[in-house]
Amino acid sequence: MPEYNIIGKSVQRIDGPRKVSGEAQYAADLDIPGALCLKVLRSKVAHALLQGIDTREALKVPGVVGIFTHVDIPGINSYGIIVKDQPALTNRVRFKGDAIALVAAEDEASANKALRLIKVSLQDLSPIYDIREAMREDAPAIHETGNILSVYKVKKGDVESAFKQADVVIPGSYTTQRVEHCYIETEAGVAYMDNDMLVIKAGTQNPHYDRRDVARVLGLAMNKLRIIQTTTGGGFGGKLDISVQCFLGLAALKLGRPVKIAYDRQESFVATGKRHPFFIDYITAANREGKLLAVKVRIVGDTGAYASYGPATLLRAAVHATGPYEVPNVDIEAFCVYTNNPFSGAMRGFGTPQMAFACESQLDLVAQAVNISPLEIRRRNIFQKGSLTATQQKLDVSVGIGKTLEAAWEKALQVMPGLGDENK
């Protein structure tokens, strides 16, 4: 009997045939006769208190069936996978793009017309776009809990004495940018009542989380809410948050009619999470053989107006900050900070691509300083079986970094003829 029949075989994707034939139905492809079109009124200012909202003119537009604001939320008006700080429809604006009102209309043109006729009066608050300004003690608080949302620490050994004993101590300050997931399918969905069950179909990375937070916002029992993931055109972390789900549920529940929403590309950019911009101060200490002795790392991540996956991103960044290397002394602190920028959340790697940029740049600088090759410094410091990580976890099994390093180098020597000079 062969060891495995199916594991390790490149069987064809089970969803492949429907995708190549065009039959696969993504959320925007669902057609429910009579479904109302939903549109969201979004803030054009970054920080303000909502003083009043007048929907009377907008409601007179023929075809408009309903307009909802924060007062119409039947449950608790806040959601979030880690911190419940984001309102479905807000009465306090925290970024340019925050959702203020939801229009349901027979057709898109009427919905758009109504959006233009809603009158919002706002009391401006001073916005904070700069993360260092947001961290100052006297900075106005964007959320009641203050602007520093979380601080994570990873500490081991004695970094300061290691710095004194080290042959080289190299500081570097790194910044990384805000990035959009840019899945080719934008957010979309439909909702309808099936007897007393609210059904929401949408592209999502986490239907069971969606159920928890939509039930909370709508004040529904979890077993009266059914979330069905439609074929999803990419996520990369951007479809982990609630996007269209609460809007769909609210309108279908209140109006008792099927509803549909689809973000265009601009709304997808404006309304959904981004990769965190990081500000990283990284000091690396090593001896003259290039053996790492200590790292001291300070990380600040701009999570924007809402937490989303920010705390998880900064925690993961802190835990992974050393890279896959043995470092006996570490002092790492990571701060997740609110600003009035668009919110940042999960994106492929959760803070580790940012840290890899800093950590791997540092490693090359150390190699240069002690006059060994980039390959050699990595060989001398990578995790082995039995290594201890920065959090003192012992790596006992499946530690493949030695193999990936040697295999990648061997292949690179074959396919990159100019590389030979590197290994001197």
Added chain:
Amino acid sequence: MAQFHLEMKVNGKPIALDIDPGLRLLDVLRDILHLTGTKEGCGEGECGACSVILDDELVDSCLILAPQAHGRGVITIEGLALNGELDPYQQAFLEVGAVQCGYCTPGMILAARVLLNHNPKPSKQDIAKAISGNLCRCTGYAKIVQGIEIAASLKETKAGVSRA
């Protein structure tokens, strides 16, 4: 608004409709004809998810007003399979793993078809150029290019067989 009387062939089938002349070809295909294999990704002709074949050319159906298709032939992804049998492009994409989320796939396959109609033996570079107006965020394009190479060789074999 005055309606426009649109006549065109879609996937070989004659269609006659009275439509709002401001509709895009994409809207007619998706919303009226329910051919939802054609996707909208950006609405500004950048991503190619809405690609269809208009006569012999690959076009972004989000940039074409429906009246511009009057009297012409449109092929969408739904027009490729014959009696439920996938065509060589679709087969090749499946075989090499060129499909992940699948949202760009219909446009990619149609781009491949137009390329191979004009250039039956494309190089890797020709293929990359031909699909550079079709964005994919999942695959890194390698397997898509490979799929098109295989489709080209399958087509050639088939052509050889039918000539013989």
Added chain:
Amino acid sequence: MKKRGYGIANMWYGIGNTANPNPSGAFVDFLDDGTAIVLTGCADIGQGSSTVLAQIAAETLGICVEDVVIVSADTEVTPDAGASSASRQTYVSGNAVRLAAENVRNQVIAIAAELLNIPTETVSLSQGEIWNSDKSSGMSIKEIINKCRSKGILTLGHGSYNPVTTELDPETGQGIPYATYAFATQVSEIEVDTETGIVEVKQIVAAHDVGTAINPQNVEGQIEGGCAMGIGYALLEEVILKDGEIQNPGMSTYLIPTALDVPEIHTIIIEESEISGPYGAKGVGEPALVPTAAAIANAVADALGIRMYELPLTPEKIIAAIKNRKEVEAI
């Protein structure tokens, strides 16, 4: 002038949520005709999780993958399988499906052993048949399932899995944040045009330790896609804000890599089996992207002899850095 450079970067990535429970559940119904239905909350967003879960179920039940139907991500019928994030679904939901399928398999094995009058330890299921040690017994799985039915046994299985982690100390972070880690090394070759500042990535070698590769083609696809996204991160992509407002909210102004921007990617799969993973698997989704920008940045530094500290490495920044160095050298 065009200058070539080479850069190397390593990465590690903990599979699953950090120091936090993130369980997955699964149900398996093994049907009278020897086909099976798997219920899982796991959302396939294009990464291929449904295919991988079908492979795990089929392998465990000893049937072919075509005989498995995956019903996924519908809260009314499927159990919670957490998020499709943290590169966790192959490892965590894969384990849940494996356990649910083993649960059913054990029921079938018990009846088969009784019928064949052999110890259960020697019975296994493979290729649709009941095996006695390394020989087929000639009896089909289907026959045994029907036997189960005649005895009033429904062959239903459930399984759930939560990665073994601990809390982290709030002051020192000490603890076990993840049950297992994926590792990778990428080497990139780039060319910088010192006149225009444009960086062209010529090749990437990407070696990834994913544990057992349940579906090697899918793993390659993840790595190739991750490298492409990493090229965008390193060189092209930035959401530009002015007073908190996005200045480039569209695909004509926010550029992602096209087929012309992505070079040949040489993928190498290293399978360092993980004992707690389903058939030894770990994960690959995010690791694919993690070291790419770092390797490109190191290659640019190698080519120019100038270290850049800010992503993305746009032509403007590169030109400015070259100019800045010339000015420093002139002093």
